Amino acid sequence: MTSIxxxxxxxxVALAAAVWLVGDITLGEDDASTGSRTVTLLVVALIFGVVNLIVKPIVKLFALPLLIVTLGLFTLVINAFMLLLTGWIAGEDRFEVDGFMAAVLGGLIISIVSWAVNLVLDRD
Known part of the structure; x- marks a missing residue:
């Protein structure tokens, strides 16, 4: 349970870092309060987690030949598509990723930050 x-x-935290660092990734309305943006961030993080839990393994299975040929670099493209899918599910008024290159950069930032946060938090 604690792992989840x-x-x-x-x-x-990783989504917040991506929103902060990439200008083409927006979270909620610009004039929204901090509490409203925090709730929106938590909802988007939940959607992102479900997308990564259900959709990402299926996409990786079908993309396995490309993953092997590119030595895993195609994972960046898969992460970008998962971020775009999260934006589509959440809706443009909550979370918007404007363009594929923003999604690639955001996916890279999310991967690095979530790895670092998991490294710090997961002390088994």
Missing amino acids: LFRFIANA
């Missing part, structure tokens, strides 16, 4: 909570927190 750690992953949820890591996803939320």
Whole structure:
């Protein structure tokens, strides 16, 4: 149970970092309050976690030949598509990724930050 909570927190922190660092990724309305944006971030982190839990393994299975040929670099493209899918599911008023290159950069940032947060939080 704590592992799920750690992953949820890591996803939320990583998404916040991607929103902060990439200008083409927006979270909620610009004039929204901090509490409203925090709730939106938590909902988007939950959606992102479910997408990564259900959709990502299926996509990786079908993309296995490309993953092997590119020595795993195609994972960046898969992460970008998962971020775009999350934006589509959440809706443009909550979370918007404007363009594929923003999604690739955001996916890279999310991967690095969530790895670092999981490294710090998961002390088994």
